[in-house]
Amino acid sequence: MPRKRLRRGATPMAKPDILLDFSGINTYYGDLHALKNVSYTIERGEIIALLGGNACGKSTTMKTIMGVVKPATGTLTFDGESILGLSPAQRVMRGIAPVLEARRLFPRMTVYENLEMGAYTRKKGADYDQDLERVYSLFPRVKERRNQISGTLSGGEQQMVAIGRALMARPRLLCMDEPSMGLSPLFVEMVFDIIKEINKQGTTIFMVEQNASMALSIAHRGYVLQTGVVVLEGDARDLEANPLIREAYLGEMKVDADAE
Amino acid sequence: MTSGDLFLQQLINGLNLGAMYSLLALGFTLVYGIMELINFSHFNVFMVGAFIALGVLKLMGMDGQTVILSGLPLIGVILVTFVVTMFATGMIGVGIERVLLRPLRAVTGPAAMILTIGVSYILFNIILIGVGGDTRNFANPLPSITWAFGGANLRLRDVLIWFIAIVLMLGLTYFVQYTKLGKGMRATAQDPEAARMMGVEVDSVVGLSFFIGSALAGASGLIFGLYYNYAKVDMGFSAGLRAFTAAVLGGIGNVPGAMLGGVLIGLIESSSSQLIGQAWADVIIFSILVIVLVFRPAGLLGRQAPNKS
Numbered sequence: 001m002p003r004k005r006l007r008r009g010a011t012p013m014a015k016p017d018i019l020l021d022f023s024g025i026n027t028y029y030g031d032l033h034a035l036k037n038v039s040y041t042i043e044r045g046e047i048i049a050l051l052g053g054n055a056c057g058k059s060t061t062m063k064t065i066m067g068v069v070k071p072a073t074g075t076l077t078f079d080g081e082s083i084l085g086l087s088p089a090q091r092v093m094r095g096i097a098p099v100l101e102a103r104r105l106f107p108r109m110t111v112y113e114n115l116e117m118g119a120y121t122r123k124k125g126a127d128y129d130q131d132l133e134r135v136y137s138l139f140p141r142v143k144e145r146r147n148q149i150s151g152t153l154s155g156g157e158q159q160m161v162a163i164g165r166a167l168m169a170r171p172r173l174l175c176m177d178e179p180s181m182g183l184s185p186l187f188v189e190m191v192f193d194i195i196k197e198i199n200k201q202g203t204t205i206f207m208v209e210q211n212a213s214m215a216l217s218i219a220h221r222g223y224v225l226q227t228g229v230v231v232l233e234g235d236a237r238d239l240e241a242n243p244l245i246r247e248a249y250l251g252e253m254k255v256d257a258d259a260e
Numbered sequence: 261m262t263s264g265d266l267f268l269q270q271l272i273n274g275l276n277l278g279a280m281y282s283l284l285a286l287g288f289t290l291v292y293g294i295m296e297l298i299n300f301s302h303f304n305v306f307m308v309g310a311f312i313a314l315g316v317l318k319l320m321g322m323d324g325q326t327v328i329l330s331g332l333p334l335i336g337v338i339l340v341t342f343v344v345t346m347f348a349t350g351m352i353g354v355g356i357e358r359v360l361l362r363p364l365r366a367v368t369g370p371a372a373m374i375l376t377i378g379v380s381y382i383l384f385n386i387i388l389i390g391v392g393g394d395t396r397n398f399a400n401p402l403p404s405i406t407w408a409f410g411g412a413n414l415r416l417r418d419v420l421i422w423f424i425a426i427v428l429m430l431g432l433t434y435f436v437q438y439t440k441l442g443k444g445m446r447a448t449a450q451d452p453e454a455a456r457m458m459g460v461e462v463d464s465v466v467g468l469s470f471f472i473g474s475a476l477a478g479a480s481g482l483i484f485g486l487y488y489n490y491a492k493v494d495m496g497f498s499a500g501l502r503a504f505t506a507a508v509l510g511g512i513g514n515v516p517g518a519m520l521g522g523v524l525i526g527l528i529e530s531s532s533s534q535l536i537g538q539a540w541a542d543v544i545i546f547s548i549l550v551i552v553l554v555f556r557p558a559g560l561l562g563r564q565a566p567n568k569s
Contacts, residue, residue: 066457089459104454106447117447120440121459169459
């Protein structure tokens with residue numbers, strides 16, 4: 001399959017500025033081969049959408065990047081250095097932060113404590129205050145609710161806190177697992193607007209998403225994963241037009257009902 | 261004494277027992293909260309704590325009830341004994357986790373729990389061989405100061421035990437609620453995988469929960485000695501079982517629950533000894549455990565349903 005590498009604002013001669021290189025990764029759960037020789041490259045400043053159905057290996061991809069699942073073979077470099085040997089904590093310190101599937105807030109901690117947990121690997125100081133202000137200005141609602149127990153928030157509010165929590169790590173790469181899952185259409189719009197805004201402010205975004213049309217509408221490039229294999233990749237506009245995608249993901253918008 | 265006075269006296273006794281059970285129950289609950297592991301070695305870490313305290317007091321020249329101190333020397337001796345005992349049992353807990361339990365971390369099922377039963381026997385036999393199986397007179401340097409409290413006697417010992425238990429429990433609450441490590445512990449208890457991805461080092465959180473829980477067991481063992489004036493190799497079993505019941509009663513994994521459960525079990529024990537007879541205390545305590553498990557399996561302060569959305 002011809003690989004399209006047309007990046008906005010880059011001259012064809014420029015060396016691609018690769019932030020995360022996920023290359024030839026094989027991951028197993030016991031006998032289950034979850035990722036089969038999977039490769040992604042994420043360039044600095046991009047929004048990448050990873051599309052696919054249930055149990056296709058999207059969450060395994062996220063966990064491999066965050067370091068909670070160890071691949072059997074393959075290489076994983078961040079900013080030119082291998083991170084395979086690093087713990088999740090060290091990866092957070094390098095600048096990778098997750099927005100987890102189904103939010104995964106700490107339900108009996110307050111909103112503010114959840115934000116603090118996002119900055120767990122950092123020292124409190126001027127930078128921390130600045131990031132807190134940034135989160136509060138992106139999500140005024142989070143500021144209003146900062147002393148509330150997070151388990152009592154609505155799904156949309158929880159997603160705001162989950163994104164805010166990840167931003168508290170001051171990430172260079174934000175890995176988002178199903179940011180629109182279980183949200184009302186209004187919140188879905190809002191979340192994608194926020195993702196675009198965060199990207200404009202300079203954070204690279206890798207987003208696993210079932211809502212293919214929304215994801216592709218803001219992404220620069222995309223990958224399609226099926227049962228552990230990358231079957232399609234390319235420019236988001238091309239993917240939107242691809243008949244296979246139109247049929248599998250855009251024609252019939254399946255809402256993930258069996259979440260969790 | 262009138263029955264009202266007797267009730268008051270049993271309230272005082274019950275609060276002493278409650279202080280002891282609460283501190284011991286906290287160890288069960290902390291480790292369970294983090295690892296979902298029932299740590300049966302905790303019973304005998306408590307017992308070893310009482311013997312370590314006995315040894316520390318002996319080293320400072322306290323033997324039996326012969327040496328009575330007051331003023332600053334008394335405060336110093338009590339402080340040193342508590343600190344040394346708690347640090348020693350804390351390190352025993354860390355050692356058990358680091359050497360024996362960590363290799364089993366990835367093993368699912370009851371293997372780790374069964375291992376803690378084995379460790380409990382090892383600790384028991386170390387003391388049995390090293391110290392012997394007879395009852396040891398516990399050194400008690402406290403002067404026998406007694407105040408009339410209503411018609412009951414309130415002793416200096418009672419006040420000291422309450423004071424120490426309250427200080428330790430407030431300290432623990434502050435630690436868990438407001439410090440960074442404490443927040444890391446709570447986050448790990450609520451969602452271990454998410455906590456890891458925020459950068460919490462699970463190994464250090466687990467080690468810390470063992471240290472704190474075991475240190476509190478040491479304090480509890482010392483309180484047992486000061487209250488009953490003896491230490492014996494089999495003392496861990498009944499106290500440990502009651503403290504475990506306290507943790508379940510309050511809602512295992514729940515820190516305020518363990519404190520509440522401990523005080524309730526202490527009060528139940530002392531009042532049922534008073535009203536029905538000593539022999540019935542255990543029957544009542546464990547009947548309450550059964551009733552709680554049937555009607556409120558998550559405990560008094562426990563979550564009744566998983567709070568996930």
